Amino acid sequence: MNESRHESGAGYVEPPRSCLRPAFFDFVRPDPRGDCATAEEGRGGRGDALKFGIFFELSVPRPFGPAIERQVYENALEQARLADALGFDWVWAVEHHFLEEYSHCSAPELVLTAVAMQTKRIRVGHGAVVCVPEMNHPIRVAERAATLDLLSGGRLELGTARSSTWTELGGFQVNPDETKKTWDEFVRALPVLWRREPVRWNGRCFSMPERNVLPKPVQDPHPPLWVTVTSPGTELDAAERGIGCLGVSAASYQEQERRTREYHRRIQSCNPVSSVVNDQVATLNFLYCHEDRKRAAELGMRFMGAFSVANSHLLWTREAFPTRAYQSLANLAPSASGSGATNPGDGVALPEGLCIGDPQHCIAAIKRWESIGVTGVNFLLNGMEAVPQPAVLDSLRLFAREVMPQFRKEPTTTARALAGAGQ
């Protein structure tokens, strides 16, 4: 059994070559007969230490203008350089379009390239590429990703997504009924397009005669694949395809534990889209770390609140276009006989386990996430520039100094927790 580590480190193991049929490279689907062994070997990665990343939405407060957008971008790059120096593992950038205030990050490949050019070690991640042909052609996704992997020296992580706002899907005239299907085709096609030989593809959302898609990624066989998890059930899609779970919305401990448990159970019998399996589970959190708890709460809640309010202004697909493909809240006006009509005065519901507080608070919150099988935590550092940049940087430094070491010295803790989850 080949247990060599993937260049990325954790959770990514190659199956024996005997699993691959000679005609594999001409096929659009991997041979399922090798999958069980692949998934089994994927278990080994989760004994590694918990990973930490930073997550860029690039929120921009009004009034808009070149100056404020440039400042937001420059601040992000400075945060990435510092995170690299401090030992963070990942920096992620989203792909969003038309989302005024909430996210002005519509060309993440450029943002991540800038980050890669200014950093040495930190991995750069798409959080995520929108796998909808009206927005991104699969060949162009493969080309851009391979180029970024080259430029970064093999540090790319590729998250995939299908968008969840009508703001975006409607802007590109996308049929929401089709996005799950196109996403599925993208994640199956990308590993094929990255192969060293010319390939052909005959699919639902694109087809091409035999061509050699260039360049090829540095990472062998390709950058780790992820899918963003918002809706319940997507973690099962990830597991079935042998790709990582990139959480991009706050979930409760209970919900995340359920998702993680189901993910790890399902991935054992996956039909991977590639010759390798990425079995990592990362969640999204908010980070503001300060020695003074009160100060931490004041600034941290301010940025979290601003970001969450901007998020609420978006027109969600499930609100604008009834479809089975996006889970609908059947009725947003709950019965008064239950918990009562929703009070519009209620602010943003606080997600559990926020890293907004002093180092001890952050350690406790992260230990809880680690205990339920999460293998990485990504942090939003600011929203609408509500926290001054020097304070963001100080928070990163304090986190790196006081919190991160608690999770670097006991890598076996994660393995024990996962064993306890019945894997």
Place this chain on the structure above:
Amino acid sequence: MARRPKLAGFDAPAVALPRSEIVQALFEMPSSAREAIVPAGLHPTNPAALVLQAWRCPESPWGAFSLVQARAQTRSGVRPRGFVLGAACDNAAAASALATGFGFPAAPAEIRWQRAYDTVRIEVGRGGETILALEGADPEPLAAGDVQFSGTLNLADTPRGWRLVQLDPEIRATRAERLRPKLSAFRAAAWGDSRLDPYWPVSASITLADIELLPIRFVCRPDELAFTGTERV
């Protein structure tokens, strides 16, 4: 903005509207007037959206009636709400009760429903003029819970002054279909604001449901964000 109802109090009892049909259609509107057409305490969505929602209620305390609302899709705090810009009702007793009890600005009008196998058409007429003609075609079955209905906000003159009256109808859907919307007539001024321009159709649906209008629980100051401007009644 059009004239608004006056509420004597907030004690209207719950009203059951069983076996009702709801046609809901969403259109995008230009961003130029999106903030001007809603009170300062609400935030428009991005993009701005107009929801036309039509009820056909065969049973009610006032007999059978139809109600058509034009609503701007907004956020009250972080909650999705339809701010009712204008409404029409074809039953005088129902219109009066909905206005004085729940704040619907329901003006009298003729409302015609035409239901065929593959289309549903709703026409609203007033003073001999068609002020709305909405068609939904090519029905596709959905699960009953796939259609999302937002709570309602009606601007009304209340004992506490001008308030956004929050109405949370309970909608228990039993069947739903998605439709392709087409708006062949829309007189914006008749629906509360001449700046309304539902220029881009997005979706429509028809739902069979039991509707229950619940007692009013919350009102909001129209000039203040809901986080600080909400009052329990």
